Amino acid sequence: MSETQGDAEPATRAFLKTLRADASRRFWAGGRFAFFHAWGKLGGDPIFRELLRRGLLPSGARLLDLGCGQGCLFAWLLAAQSLSERGQWLPDWPPAPSFQYLRGVELLPRDVERAAATFGGHPLVQVEQGDMTQVDIGSVDAVTILDALHYVDHAAQERLLQRIRAALPPGGLFLTRVGDASAGWSFRMSNWVDRAVTLARSHQPPHLFCRSLGEWQALLTGLGFEVDTEPMSEGKTFANVMLVCRAPA
Ligand SMILES: C[S@@+](CC[C@H](N)C(=O)[O-])C[C@H]1O[C@@H](n2cnc3c(N)ncnc32)[C@H](O)[C@@H]1O
The missing domain is CATH 3.40.50.150 (Vaccinia Virus protein VP39)
Incomplete structure (x- = not known):
């Protein structure tokens, strides 16, 4: 049963607000468009919340996101991890997943540039320009295509x-x-x-x-x-x- 953000308890709503803000803030480095795109997407799309609320992603995974756009999913997962490390996690949710790496493949160079500006140098994240039908999938534990x-x-x-x-x-x-x-x-x-x-x-x-x-x-x-x-x-x-x-x- 899915829980809409509007129906959620105040603590859950406050937590989701912080998570969205933390994840979106990272995109300032990629420019205004990158920030507002992430802000809209991460606040309006239930799939990001549901991935965490249902504990769907395995912990310690090597994750590949194909057609990753500017990397909104990665920013969301990193923000979740850091909230959890700071002890700000919802007690009735499964533990926040951690990752060995987050690899993204995206066709449009402009999205890849925004991702590079946002995550450049992050030890876990790599977003590359490529066609998902052609790239090597490599060693993975989880693959997403949203x-x-x-x-x-x-x-x-x-x-x-x-x-x-x-x-x-x-x-x-x-x-x-x-x-x-x-x-x-x-x-x-x-x-x-x-x-x-x-x-x-x-x-x-x-x-x-x-x-x-x-x-x-x-x-x-x-x-x-x-x-x-x-x-x-x-x-x-x-x-x-x-x-x-x-x-x-
Ligand atoms: C609707 S967007 C979703 C972006 C991202 N998955 C998300 O949820 O924010 C679809 C993305 O798939 C990318 N895409 C389409 N065909 C692709 C391909 N053959 N290889 C890699 N990316 C592709 C598009 O450029 C676009 O960024």
Whole structure:
């Protein structure tokens, strides 16, 4: 059951406010756009909170985030870790995860530049410019792709997911969020927003390669993942679904 930020207890709301501020502050180094983008995203998108509240990311993990943008996820996780180290963690939440490294791959050079300005020199973080369908996945314990899989065509999605499955150790985690193409008007709404944002960001006519939730589940279970699904568009009229996929232990 998801707990909306509006419904959350005052202590949880105060904690999330601090976490958002700490994570976003890091992006001042990348400029005003980087800061306000992070501020909006980390305050308005439930997936960041839910990753921590549900304790989905394994501790001590080597994490790869494909299509990582400017690295909002990494800033969030680092801020969580440092709040936890300062003893400011919610007692009813699982412990904050720590990481061996946080590696991101992003196609757009401008996002990579913002990430470099933000995290440059951080011992745990590396964000590189590249195409997620081409990069070496390397040794990983967890892979995330948040709202980015539908930018590559269906055959490339399948090859990439196969490579992720092969790279993960038993018990390893693949976590993604996709739009459910069978969800009617709410999917059409999110698809329209996606097209507009893609056009504005990359100045390329957008080609999006979507699937129904059933098709995503069939593809991932066919690759040998155990798959849990959870709606993840709280507060928005979108048809986003989080897929928590585990390589069997
Ligand atoms: C909607 S944004 C999500 C960014 C990030 N995952 C987040 O949640 O903040 C999708 C990102 O995927 C990136 N992307 C699209 N195709 C890609 C590819 N083939 N390889 C790497 N990144 C890609 C886009 O440039 C964009 O930054």
